[in-house]
Amino acid sequence: MGKIKTGAYNPLPVAPIVLVGANVNGKPNYMAAGFVNGVNVKPAILYVSLNKRHYTPKGIIENGTFSLNIPCADYVIETDYCGLVSGRSADKSGIFTTFYGELETAPMIAEFPITCECRYTGQKVEFEMDTVYFGEVIQVHVNSDLLNEEQKIDILKANPIYYSGIENRYRTLGADMGPAWRIGREYTPKQASATQESVESRYRCAIVERPAQPALTIRSRAPLMALARTIGESMAAIAQYAGRQGYIPAGPPFVAYHGFDGREQDVEIGFPFNSGVEGKTSIQVSAIPGGKSAAYHYIGPYDRLPEIRVGLQQWLNTNGYTPVGVIYENYLSDPQRTAPENLETEILVPLLVTDGVAPN
Numbered sequence: 001m002g003k004i005k006t007g008a009y010n011p012l013p014v015a016p017i018v019l020v021g022a023n024v025n026g027k028p029n030y031m032a033a034g035f036v037n038g039v040n041v042k043p044a045i046l047y048v049s050l051n052k053r054h055y056t057p058k059g060i061i062e063n064g065t066f067s068l069n070i071p072c073a074d075y076v077i078e079t080d081y082c083g084l085v086s087g088r089s090a091d092k093s094g095i096f097t098t099f100y101g102e103l104e105t106a107p108m109i110a111e112f113p114i115t116c117e118c119r120y121t122g123q124k125v126e127f128e129m130d131t132v133y134f135g136e137v138i139q140v141h142v143n144s145d146l147l148n149e150e151q152k153i154d155i156l157k158a159n160p161i162y163y164s165g166i167e168n169r170y171r172t173l174g175a176d177m178g179p180a181w182r183i184g185r186e187y188t189p190k191q192a193s194a195t196q197e198s199v200e201s202r203y204r205c206a207i208v209e210r211p212a213q214p215a216l217t218i219r220s221r222a223p224l225m226a227l228a229r230t231i232g233e234s235m236a237a238i239a240q241y242a243g244r245q246g247y248i249p250a251g252p253p254f255v256a257y258h259g260f261d262g263r264e265q266d267v268e269i270g271f272p273f274n275s276g277v278e279g280k281t282s283i284q285v286s287a288i289p290g291g292k293s294a295a296y297h298y299i300g301p302y303d304r305l306p307e308i309r310v311g312l313q314q315w316l317n318t319n320g321y322t323p324v325g326v327i328y329e330n331y332l333s334d335p336q337r338t339a340p341e342n343l344e345t346e347i348l349v350p351l352l353v354t355d356g357v358a359p360n
């Protein structure tokens with residue numbers, strides 16, 4: 001694959017968007033910022049990089065304090081407004097309910113689920129257009145309903161906004177790719193010395209054509225953290241109902257992934273049956289669509305499936321296939337009796353068929 005030089009710019013694909021707050025001339029002022037991140041763990045030091053013409057830096061210098069306010073997606077319009085309009089020409093103090101914490105001069109936004117107050121360390125780095133200010137985090141304020149039993153922030157509930165600079169759009173969180181600081185343990189020297197051919201072969205799959213199949217399914221929406229439980233409960237409900245009716249499944253249970261709206265995954269959970277079945281309440285008669293699909297046989301723990309789905313779609317795209325429609329996963333093993341590393345799953349990605357032929 002060839003590389004193309006596309007110029008000198010910031011290629012980081014997404015940045016969390018915050019509103020930087022400071023009291024300027026005695027009034028709270030908030031501005032949007034994407035040039036913000038942490039630089040030291042203990043003490044917790046953050047930086048914000050602010051254009052010299054902005055109004056907010058005046059307040060940081062005046063008070064020696066500022067705040068970072070992490071918006072949830074519900075406030076994307078107000079957040080963008082604070083990035084369009086300067087406090088020099090418009091009073092932004094009434095957009096939100098302001099509260100103060102220990103520092104008393106770092107204004108924070110009550111409507112936002114996570115805010116933090118910072119003491120300006122007095123350290124700054126000057127560039128031509130922007131000045132980078134460093135601040136020590138004094139306190140982080142979190143909505144109580146965001147904390148789980150371990151008192152950790154449930155980031156899906158916080159639903160933060162990301163700025164995708166390359167597209168100039170706002171986005172929310174995407175797929176869960178697996179546990180950080182842990183998934184790398186699966187890296188093996190074999191992968192390190194892999195040739196291009198073996199990397200290519202990692203997602204090699206069979207192209208299959210299957211007829212449509214009747215099914216009994218439950219359609220649900222669930223946040224990613226609750227997905228496994230939703231799937232398990234729905235499968236149990238369908239199995240119990242089918243048992244009572246005397247219906248015998250024609251294959252393993254499956255889940256169809258209909259879409260993710262940034263908060264919840266839309267899934268259809270079911271079992272295939274031969275025709276003649278009837279549904280009841282939330283258990284619907286549905287059909288697994290027929291046609292050409294890429295079939296990938298995956299052996300390993302279920303928590304890696306989101307990552308495998310993404311890798312498989314990328315592999316298909318770069319190998320001349322056009323994935324279309326809804327991905328189906330057939331769970332071939334019984335998780336009650338199989339070790340996670342031995343669980344077998346068939347992932348089916350429907351393919352676009354041009355002139356009756358999918359590329360092979």
Ligand SMILES: Cc1cc2nc3c(=O)[nH]c(=O)nc-3n(C[C@H](O)[C@H](O)[C@H](O)COP(=O)(O)O)c2cc1C
Nearest residue numbers: 031032033034035050051054055056083085086087
């Ligand atoms: C998505 C987005 C990200 C921004 N990121 C920054 C940033 O990191 N640094 C900066 O100086 N301005 C940034 N801006 C621009 C300021 O938020 C904007 O100029 C604002 O009006 C300045 O407000 P103030 O003059 O009241 O301080 C951003 C604007 C948007 C919409």
